Ligand SMILES: *[C@@H]1O[C@H](CO)[C@@H](O)[C@H](O)[C@H]1NC(C)=O
Ligand SMILES: *[C@@H]1O[C@H](CO)[C@@H](O)[C@H](O)[C@H]1NC(C)=O
Ligand SMILES: *[C@@H]1O[C@H](CO)[C@@H](O)[C@H](O)[C@H]1NC(C)=O
Ligand SMILES: *[C@@H]1O[C@H](CO)[C@@H](O)[C@H](O)[C@H]1NC(C)=O
Ligand SMILES: *[C@@H]1O[C@H](CO)[C@@H](O)[C@H](O)[C@H]1NC(C)=O
Ligand SMILES: *[C@@H]1O[C@H](CO)[C@@H](O)[C@H](O)[C@H]1NC(C)=O
Ligand SMILES: *[C@@H]1O[C@H](CO)[C@@H](O)[C@H](O)[C@H]1NC(C)=O
Ligand SMILES: *[C@@H]1O[C@H](CO)[C@@H](O)[C@H](O)[C@H]1NC(C)=O
Ligand SMILES: *[C@@H]1O[C@H](CO)[C@@H](O)[C@H](O)[C@H]1NC(C)=O
Ligand SMILES: *[C@@H]1O[C@H](CO)[C@@H](O)[C@H](O)[C@H]1NC(C)=O
Ligand SMILES: *[C@@H]1O[C@H](CO)[C@@H](O)[C@H](O)[C@H]1NC(C)=O
């Protein structure tokens with residue numbers, strides 16, 4: 221049974237619609253305790269409003285006035301022009317690279333040194349675009365953030381509304397900013413006497429795509445490449461449609477305002493448009509809807525957007541799971557509660573689109589705006605534990621959509637079934653890369669998701685939803701495993717990269733996490749067959765039963781079979797401690813030996829170079845500690861000094877990844893979900909002694 225519980229806004233306790241869980245926590249007061257209250261712009265992290273597919277990042281004015289924070293979407297992408305190098309002018313010219321793989325050549329999607337230009341084009345294209353900037357306009361006066369007095373800004377998490385105010389030339393200016401949960405619309409209301417003087421307005425500007433930088437942070441797009449793109453204005457009463465064309469990419473900004481105002485291009489050669497009130501009005505209200513096609517926008521008002529946003533967010537907070545930590549008596553609990561609430565807000569804003577989120581969500585671009593299939597687990601699994609199935613279902617369809625390209629990938633490499641790619645754009649193409657082409661841990665994620673879904677919804681519909689996906693993925697897994705005639709076991713790799721991406725690929729064989737995950741995935745795929753009264757392919761069973769044993773050295777698990785000096789080689793202790801995933805992330809399996817694992821975790825504590833760890837490493841450690849029953853340590857990992865969340869709740873990246881790095885936030889919620897909901901064999905919660913924790917609606921893990 222789904223453990224959904226929804227509470228009305230007013231009478232939380234009395235009006236709970238109960239299924240299996242009672243909701244008794246005063247969610248609203250806990251959520252609002254963490255409302256953002258700011259008094260200046262943050263040069264790196266914007267204050268955001270958004271709907272999971274579209275987000276608007278603002279500075280202290282509630283708009284993009286002083287800092288060009290981004291407006292990103294799940295659908296806005298652009299291709300730069302193709303190279304003109306002979307024989308490298310089309311994606312079809314790119315051939316990849318052949319590597320020896322168990323006595324045959326396999327073609328991998330890696331940059332080809334003899335085709336540098338088209339290889340790089342395939343990596344950098346398409347890239348996600350910044351749809352545009354909306355800021356206050358001061359009629360050419362040199363107003364800076366320092367010119368403003370009395371700056372206050374708040375974000376009400378319960379309604380999804382930003383309220384900003386400041387004083388300019390002795391007059392108060394109030395700005396309300398909100399995004400529609402239904403359309404990609406930002407709605408803005410400005411009130412100030414300054415509007416009547418004609419030198420306060422709103423400017424809309426449209427940048428060209430950059431496409432050059434892997435990490436395009438904190439600002440995306442070029443506002444000075446004005447001759448490389450066009451904007452066209454079509455205005456009518458109270459409405460203007462600006463069509464923006466960047467090479468083959470076209471989209472519209474449909475702007476609608478209330479009252480007597482005009483929108484006009486600021487100067488001929490640029491892409492700047494100004495909206496000014498034309499009469500003695502002290503308020504200005506407008507909506508700006510971004511869409512791929514003109515005519516695909518509906519006219520909406522600021523009041524409508526405020527209403528739908530308020531209702532959507534109240535429902536978001538009221539449904540699914542919730543947790544209350546002892547925030548008054550313990551400052552660690554308070555900081556953890558802050559991270560939980562702000563992560564919940566930010567993931568609903570940044571990580572609930574048609575495709576899974578990129579690491580930096582809709583804040584800025586990492587990896588050209590692309591998303592990574594091995595990270596789908598970290599981005600999406602928390603929705604399951606928190607019983608937020610609607611949001612989960614928005615992006616889980618990616619496996620269905622990418623099935624065809626995955627079949628092609630496997631076929632080209634002469635494997636059976638379907639092989640999932642890695643660094644992806646919405647078409648399912650995987651960007652060339654040595655690591656990209658040699659990772660394998662993305663492959664069993666769908667088995668994990670399918671199994672978690674089936675435990676909550678054990679229906680024929682769930683079986684059908686995943687059947688055509690799990691079968692081909694398992695076929696690939698079985699055919700990828702290589703039967704070693706001297707050891708009589710199936711090997712994984714070489715060549716390959718394990719989770720930690722830091723071992724020599726041509727020597728990496730039988731990495732422990734991947735062995736465990738392969739067995740897990742094949743077991744789920746087989747159970748899926750049995751549940752449908754279908755026979756289990758013999759090959760799956762044979763591979764599952766005869767996969768190489770977990771690599772052990774000196775009674776300690778190691779990253780892969782034959783690794784040398786693992787605990788004393790900095791390279792090996794400066795990345796994801798992926799090997800711990802076999803106990804925590806995954807349930808223990810028959811081959812698992814707790815004594816050996818305890819030696820392993822002791823070694824990790826003793827030797828690991830944690831300042832190099834980042835992102836989901838800390839939630840991974842927390843989940844492992846929780847499964848071991850060490851709640852103190854689990855909490856400590858979630859609050860580790862190397863696992864920072866800034867004032868706005870943005871998870872800070874590391875030395876190798878940009879900020880924000882949302883797998884940290886999503887991983888935190890996953891860890892908290894498991895600590896609150898338990899797992900098979902552990903019914904109760906796992907929290908430090910003396911913590912009074914209330915939790916409701918969590919889904920139990922495996
Ligand atoms: C970019 O080019 C690729 C390859 O030609 C194409 O499949 C894709 O649709 C293009 N995307 C955009 C946004 O133009
Ligand atoms: C392009 O390809 C053709 C045939 O595939 C070959 O003859 C020619 O030398 C190539 N040109 C370059 C510049 O590599
Ligand atoms: C792995 O082996 C292939 C040959 O099969 C070689 O081309 C490649 O450079 C090797 N990679 C590394 C990282 O040594
Ligand atoms: C605007 O004013 C700031 C100081 O407030 C000054 O640093 C800056 O140079 C001025 N810019 C222009 C274009 O005058
Ligand atoms: C701005 O908002 C504050 C608080 O709601 C209100 O008291 C004030 O009158 C508003 N000022 C203007 C100019 O709208
Ligand atoms: C355009 O702006 C970028 C920064 O956004 C800057 O690096 C570049 O030099 C500018 N180019 C020109 C031609 O002004
Ligand atoms: C803009 O177009 C010109 C002419 O095609 C080109 O040389 C230049 O590189 C383009 N600028 C950018 C930022 O793509
Ligand atoms: C709008 O304002 C302009 C300029 O102030 C004025 O000429 C026009 O009559 C006004 N229109 C309406 C419908 O009020
Ligand atoms: C608007 O978008 C929907 C899907 O989002 C599509 O089905 C419909 O055809 C579009 N309408 C127009 C006029 O483009
Ligand atoms: C908060 O709880 C943690 C975990 O039990 C504990 O280590 C810490 O000392 C507590 N802090 C305070 C201020 O009580
Ligand atoms: C195993 O233990 C022996 C003896 O202590 C030591 O020499 C060897 O380096 C250890 N092996 C590994 C992989 O740590």
Ligand SMILES: *[C@@H]1O[C@H](CO)[C@@H](O)[C@H](O)[C@H]1NC(C)=O
Nearest residue numbers: 774775776812813814815816
């Ligand atoms: C686990 O490993 C230890 C150390 O190698 C061994 O002594 C023990 O028998 C193993 N336990 C099981 C259940 O296999």
